[in-house]
Amino acid sequence: MAPAKDEPTSAHGLTTRTELVGVIKSLGEKVMSGVTYGFENAVAQMKVANSRLELSTKESWC
Structure with a gap:
């Protein structure tokens, strides 16, 4: 199957979904x-x- 016009190289050669x-x-x-x-x-x-400083990356919603 020929590649589409703007097909990325990562999709070249793929034949199935x-x-x-x-x-x-x-x-x-x-x-x-x-x-x-x-x-x-x-x-x-x-x-x-x-x-x-003490850095906390935990979420706090209260």
Whole structure:
């Protein structure tokens, strides 16, 4: 099957919906992993920059 005009390279060669869903799931997991890493890195930097303060990352609604 020929690739569509604006088809991303990650979709080249996929022939079934199951394959596409698998690729989408994998990419989503990679994005989530990157976001988690970035957040944890930002928290670590804030702790270093504000070592005299106690930083809480837990939600508090009250």
